[in-house]
Structure formats: structure tokens, C-alpha cells
Amino acid sequence: MSDEIEIPESHPRYQSLLTRHRIEAGVEKGITSKQGLIAQGRGEAFDYLIGERTTESAEQAERVAAAHLLLADSPVLSVNGNVAALVPGEIVELAKATGAEIEVNLFNRTEERMEAIAEHLREHGAEEVKGLTADGRIPGLDHERAKVDADGIGNADVVLVPLEDGDRAEALGEMDKTELVIDLNPMSRSAQVASVPIVDNVIRAVPNMTDHARDLAAEPNSTLEGIIEEFDPEAALSAAEDAIRSGDME
Template identity: 60%
Template sequence: MVRIPKSHPRYWSLLYREKIIESMEEGITAKAGLIAHGRGEAFDYLIGERTIEPAERAMKVAVAKLLLAEYPVISVNGNVAALVPRETVELAKAVNAKLEVNLFYRTEERVRKIAALLKEHGAGEVLGLNPTKKIPGLESERGKVDENGIWKADVVLVPLEDGDRTEALVRMGKFVITVDLNPLSRSARMAHVTIVDNIVRAYPRMIELAREMRDYDRKELEKIVKEYDNERTLSDVLRHIRDRLTRLAEEGIWRRERLVT
């Protein structure tokens, strides 16, 4: 990995880019994952590279639903494995969820490498190495799922997800949660709960919330989920972007915020 001086004003952004590149070279992330990461980074600039209130709201609902689930599963792709392997394992443990590797550009070698990486960070069982089921209506490799994982799940967390699989999982009757920096994507619009935030911020916060909320009684968790409106959340994200860009245009970028480069 290229050494990035911590004094660099874009240190964290460049560090995560390098992690994606390094993971691609190691055969964990697909080449297309670099494009996806760049697209997400662009939307992160628009929201201000911080966790905004609509994302915090969605995270609380997502954690509540995962804690209520009878059989929750967290899906893992190459970018997730590259950016938050330890946090993915910790989150799964915090909400008692299964982990399943699921890839659009699937090769058995990539699946094995991602599973091994998760185990290096403390995972026990990792599903997805030998999928025996196929999601109806989904022709891509992402349709292959484990009968003891996503196929059986009632709640599925699918971060950095393709819209077609999100839609297919919803059709199957799954409750779908996604982490997606693009509030306009099909995944964001099709999921029941959309966390518009960078996964490197979202997962650590979700782990904190899970530890805080695990002692909530069932009625309190159910109330949190029942009162949630995902369309309102996405609209609030768009309003945040609109208002922030309007403010920057009126007051000047250099006066209020360092220009993103």
C-alpha cells in the first residue's frame, strides 16, 4: 500500500482508496469495485463527509430490526471486505447475525479469500462458499445464495448493493436494509431501510447502537421500526444536499468549508 502522510488533508479518503486498490490486487475486490467506490465518494462529498441526522435515524431503525429478527444475515461483498472486515464481524456478533459472502463478479477464489479475511478478523462460520439456492428472477451470480443464510433470512443487511438483488430480495418477502451513499440508487429506493452514509462511519456507529439497544424490550424496538418512513428519510437526505449546496454557493466554499480535492 502507498504510504500516505497523516498530515495530508485528504488522508482518510486516500487511505480507503488505497485499501480498495490493495484488495483488488489481492483478488478480494473486483475492478468494478473501484468505480463503485469512486461513485460513493462523490456522494459523500455532497453530504459533507459526515453522518447526517437521516442516516443516524435509519441506523437506529436498522439495528432495531436486526435485533428483532429471527434469522438476520449480513451480506458481504468485495468492497465491504476491503473497507470494514473487522467491523462487519463485530456487527454480526452484536446483532447475532450470520455472515454470507455474495458477489456479482463471483469466482470461487474470491469467495474463499473474503471468507478467510473475515475469519482472520474473528468470524466463526462464514456462509456463501457452497450456495445451493437461487434467488427467483435474478440471473446474475448474485442470485446464488446459501440455504442456511440469505435464503432462510427474514432480515438481510446488504451494504453497497446492486439494485436488482435488493428488489429481488424484497419480492421474496425479506426485510432489506442497505448502506448506500447514493440516495437516488435503485437499492436506496427499494430497500425498507436505507442508511445514506459511508460504511466506514456507519458500521462502527451501528455496533455502538447495537450494544446500547440490546437491552431494549421488544415493544420499544417494534415501536422504533413501526414509526420509520424510508421515503421521508431519502427526501430528508436530498433536502440536506440541496440546502448544503445552496449555502455553499451563496456563502462561498472557501469561507465555510475546505474545498474537496
């Protein structure tokens, strides 16, 4: 991002300070809501408890998520204000690696924010950004996140839902969509209802998924299906909770 502040990578809180600044810059740019600041702080607390690292179970979940995206007929990466502020270029790279569409979906939705986020993603390499048409709806939701593009999330078979989004994740499950959820809180509703819960920081999870997608791109469908079949979401959540409760940050 062009508005990055200078933080030496040797600083022990480098990644934390960098992500905080990106969220602040997102608010100033009009792509992140003020509520996003609170959400960032909540996630950062959980990240600290797992040692600000990608655990073995999270790495496995990211590989499984990549396999799902590669096998999908109509995969979509859902983007909110925090995701747009934190990993815009990384989301674009994941979309390119998996053939997924990118769609903006917001709780605090205004046309100005939608346009600002779409333009921000285009500045980071996105060729097409869905979400602005909003000619479809997710049944069972009474707020703005119900609005989706009919040929985007509405038609998707696999949806990446980064960051906490419990009610929408639950509603997407009711539509028989495969949900890949990135959430640092393994006890949140979004993680609990996910087909693939990824308990990791989005700034690590998205690039990791891209790396796995590139590694798996030439594999036959049978190999990808085997990776998915072996995954146990309950075990992944249990491992994440154990990591948090143990306080082992080594």
C-alpha cells in the same frame, strides 16, 4: 489491516485516502474486483456532497437498522468485495453485536474470490462465513448474485445489503425480506426499494449500527418495535437528497 499505508489523521482527506488505499489493496489481494474501484469513486462523490459526515437522518436509519437486526430471527449481513476491503473487522463486530450471520455474495463471482474473501473475514475475527455452499437461489436473478446459501440469505428474514445492489435488493423484497441498504446515492434503485435506506458511507454506517445495537441490546422488544414503527423511509431519502442538493457541508 496490516497493509495500511501511513496517512496522518490530520490530513484533510484522511478518510478518503484511507478508503481508496483499502480498495486498491483489496484488488491486489484478490478480494475486490476492478469494477469495485469505479463503485468506490461513485460513492465517494456523493459522500463529498453530504460533507463526509453522518447526517441526522442517516443516524436515525442506522438505529432503526440495528433494531431490525436485534429483532430478527435469522439476520444476515451480506458482504461483497468492497465491503470486505473497507470494513472487514467492523462487519464481524456488527455480527457479534446482533447475532447475525455473515454471507459472501458477489456479482463477479469466482471460487477463488469467494475463498479469498471468506479467509479475509476469518482473519478479522469471523468464526463462520456463509456463501460458499450456494445451495439456494434468489428468484428473478440471472447472474451470480442469485447464488446464496439456503440456510443463510435464503432463510433470512432481515438482510443487510451494503453498497449499491439494486436488482438483488429488489428481488429480496419480492421474497418478503426486510432489506437494510447502505448506499450513498439516495436516488439509486437499491435505496429506493429498501425497507431501511441508510444514506451514509459504509465505513461510518457499520460501526454506528454496532454502537446502536449495543445500546439497544437490553431493551424490550416493544421498544425496538416502536423505533421501527416510527421510521419513515421516504422521509429519510428526502432528507438525504436535500442534504446533497443544498451543498451545506457544515
